[in-house]
Amino acid sequence: MPHSRILNVALVGYGYVGKTFHAPLIAATPGLKLATVVSSDPAKVAADHPEVRVVADLQTALADPAIDLVVIATPNTLHAPQTIAALEAGKHVVVDKPFAVTAAEARSMAQAAARADRQLVVFHNRRWDSDFLTLRRLIAEGALGEIVQYESHFDRFRPVVRDRWRERPGQGAGAWMDLGPHLLDQALVLFGPPLAISADIGVQRAGPGADDYFHVVLRYPTLRVILHGSMLTASDLRLAVHGTGGSFVKHGLDPQEAQLKAGMIPGAPGYGRDSRHGVLTTVENDAPTHADVSPEPSDYRAFYAGVREAIVVGGPSPVPVTEALRVMELLELARQASDERRELKVGADWSGFFDSPGAD
Numbered sequence: 335m336p337h338s339r340i341l342n343v344a345l346v347g348y349g350y351v352g353k354t355f356h357a358p359l360i361a362a363t364p365g366l367k368l369a370t371v372v373s374s375d376p377a378k379v380a381a382d383h384p385e386v387r388v389v390a391d392l393q394t395a396l397a398d399p400a401i402d403l404v405v406i407a408t409p410n411t412l413h414a415p416q417t418i419a420a421l422e423a424g425k426h427v428v429v430d431k432p433f434a435v436t437a438a439e440a441r442s443m444a445q446a447a448a449r450a451d452r453q454l455v456v457f458h459n460r461r462w463d464s465d466f467l468t469l470r471r472l473i474a475e476g477a478l479g480e481i482v483q484y485e486s487h488f489d490r491f492r493p494v495v496r497d498r499w500r501e502r503p504g505q506g507a508g509a510w511m512d513l514g515p516h517l518l519d520q521a522l523v524l525f526g527p528p529l530a531i532s533a534d535i536g537v538q539r540a541g542p543g544a545d546d547y548f549h550v551v552l553r554y555p556t557l558r559v560i561l562h563g564s565m566l567t568a569s570d571l572r573l574a575v576h577g578t579g580g581s582f583v584k585h586g587l588d589p590q591e592a593q594l595k596a597g598m599i600p601g602a603p604g605y606g607r608d609s610r611h612g613v614l615t616t617v618e619n620d621a622p623t624h625a626d627v628s629p630e631p632s633d634y635r636a637f638y639a640g641v642r643e644a645i646v647v648g649g650p651s652p653v654p655v656t657e658a659l660r661v662m663e664l665l666e667l668a669r670q671a672s673d674e675r676r677e678l679k680v681g682a683d684w685s686g687f688f689d690s691p692g693a694d
Contacts, residue, residue, distance in 0.1 A: 339365070339646055340365060340366070340367050341365060341366050341367065341402040341403050341642055341645060341646070342367050342369040342370075342400050342401050342402050342403070343360050343366055343367060343368050343369060343370075343401070343402070343403045343404075343405060344369065344370040344371070344372065344395040344396075344398070344401045344403070344404045344405070344425075345357055345360065345368060345370070345371045345372070345405045345407060346371075346372040346392055346395065346404060346405065346406050346407060346408055346416060346420075347372065347373070347406070347407035347408035347409075348371055348372075348373040348375065348378060348379050348407075349407070349408075351407045351430055352371075352373075352405075352407035353378075353382065354591070354594050354595050355407075355457075355459070355591075355594060355634070356405050356407050356428075356430070356457075357371070357382065357383060358594055358599065358600055359594075359600055359634050359635055359637075359638055360405065360638060361383065362599055362600040362601055362635060363600075363635045363638040363639055363642065364639070365639070365642045365646070366403070366638060366642055368383060368386055369386065369387060369400065369401065370386065370387045370388070370389060370395050370398065370401060371383070371386050371387070371388050371389075372388075372389055372390070372391065372392055372394075372395050373388055373390075374390060376388040392416055392419060392420075393419075396419065396420060396423040396425065397423075401425060402425065402426060402645065403425065403426045403427070403428065403641070403645065404420040404425045404426070404427050404428075405427075405428045405429075405430075406420070406427065406428070406429040406430060407430045408430075409499050409506070410432055410434070410435050410505075410506030410507070410511060411435055411504075411505055411506050413429050413430070413432075413433065413434050413435070413439070413443075414434045414435070414439040414440075414442065414443055417429050417434075417443050417446070417454070418442065418443060418446045421443075421446040421447050421449075421450040421452050421454065422446065422450060424450060424452065425452065426452045426453040426454075426641075426645050427447070427452065427453070427454050427455070428455050428456075428457055428638075428641055429443070429454070429455075429456055429457065430456075430457045431456055431457055431458055431515040431516070431519075431661075432506070432511050432512075432514075432515045432661075432662065432665065433456045433515075433658045433659070433661065433662050434662065435505050435506035435511070436662075436666065437659070437662040437663050437665075437666050440658070440659055440662040441659065444655045444659060447655065453641065453644050453645050453651060454655055455640075455641050455644070455651055455652060455653050455655075455658075456653050456655075456658035456661075457637065457653075458515065458516070458519040458637075458653045458657075458658065458661070459634045459637050460516040460519065460520060460588075461519065461520065461523060461637070461652075461653070462632050462633060462634050462636050462637060463520075463587075463588035463590075463632055464588045464589070464606065464607075464608040464629040464630055464631065464632040465572050465573055465584045465586075465587075465588055465608070465612070465629065466520055466588075467629075467630035467631075467632060468584070468612060468627060468628075468629050468630045469524075469573060469575060469582060469584075470524070471630060472582055472614065472627070473524070476579065477579060477580065477582075477614060478575060478576075478577035478578075478579050478580055478581070478582060478614075479577040479578030479579025479580065480556070480577055480578045480579075481524075481525075481557055481575060481576070481577045482556055482557055482558070482576055482577055482578065483557070483558050483559075483560070483574075483575070483576040484521065484524070484525070484557065484558070484559045484560065484573075484575050484576075485560040485562070485571075485573065485574040485575070486517050486520065486521065486559070486560070486561050486562070486572070486573055487562045487563070487567075487571050487572055487573070488513045488516060488517060488562075488563045488572075488587075489562070489563060489564045489565075489567035489569065489570070489571070490564070490565050490567070491565070491566065491567060491568040492539075492565045492566075493539060493565075493566060494539075495539055495540075495541045495542075495543035495546075500512055500544070501543050501544055501546070502542070502543065502544060503542060503543070503544050504544065507544040508535075508544035508545035508546070509544070509545055509546050509547065509548060509563050509564075509565060510535050510545055510548045510563070510665070510668070510669065511665065513548075513563045514548060514550070514561070514563070514665055514668070515661050515665065517550075517561040517563070518550075518561065518661045518664050518665065519653075519657070519658075519661050521552060521559050521561065522657065522660055522661065522664075523657075525552075525554060525557060525559060527660065527680055528552035528553055528554050528559065528680050529553050529554060529555065529679065529680060530552075530553045530677045530678060530679045530680055531550065531551070531552055531553070531664060531667050531668055531671055531677065531678055531680060532550070532551045532553070532671050532676070532677040532678070533548065533549070533550040533551070533668040533669070533671040533672040534547075534548065534549045534550075534672055535547070535548045535550075535668065535669060535672040536548075536672075538564070538565070538566055539565060539566060546564070546565040546566070547563065547564050547565070547566070548561070548562065548563050548564075548668075548672075549561075549562050550562075550668050552664075553677070570585050570586050570587070571583075571585055572584045572585055572586060572587060573612070579616065580614055580615055580616035580617070581614070581615045582612055582613070582614050582615075582627065583612060583613050583615070584610070584612035584613075584627075585610060585612075586608070586610035588606075588608060588632055589606065589607065589608050589609070589632075590605070590606055590632060590633075590634055593605055593606075600633065600634065600635050601633070601635065605633070606631050606632040606633045606634075607629075607631055608629035608632070610629070611626050611627055611628055611629060612626075612627040612629065613625070613626065613627060614626075614627050636652070637652050637653075640652030664680070667680065
């Protein structure tokens, strides 16, 4: 395929995720064209993207031979059937996180991608967060020495349960399925698979809501990885990382979600620039020294640029299927560990999880 080829994209779903993240990122990524949106609210789409075709159902979009890539941004329970339908129609697929609601579903999706010989990529966009990129830089520079404790937070202060599917009890709902995939994926990118996992996942807010709290610990030989999320935490600690060479602490989330929500075009001046710096603390002769750490610039378009390269020129996937499957396994294992109130071992080679076609 010629490198200059433009990929036509069909976005399925125009709720918060489709409208805020996927549509503007697709529209702003060179080599991609947002051609079609599947939505029951054409006026909502037209207000943002008047040039885009709007259709009412997935099958209409899949029947269009001009569509190269389908992006699934629908409720979690629809990810597997819609992804498989798109793959069987010969389309490449990006699916929002979580990959699926069960690991078994995720494996079936990977198998469908292998049969169709099409790209299947999970939207683990937080690999391109400023704080995460900054931490990777510090680790690569050796500024922290050997990491012994990694604490990653994704907290919010929402004391009232919202009337939306993510916060109502049901399959695929809850904070762990919403935020856990981000934090697990980042931890696995940095440190690989743990030896074992323990978890406390529960409900703290009043009313019939889904889980809104989690505290998950991944155990490595020396390192401990702590993943924490709460809907009743008003402080904004993001990362606290400690090593034999020092500690790095960062407050505040990556700015891109807020910028996209406010209507900023990806790539505009200031996009992805985090105004909140981190702090690196080192100790020499028992005297601590605190150094300002400038954040790395961030840009979620790197994900979609990687997807395009994988499709057009056969480049590596920005999120290999095997890595997305590992996140799904640990999501389930953490839930089991929480239910059973015990630590569960993670297989060293994760054998049995990747023995199905399409998992490589």
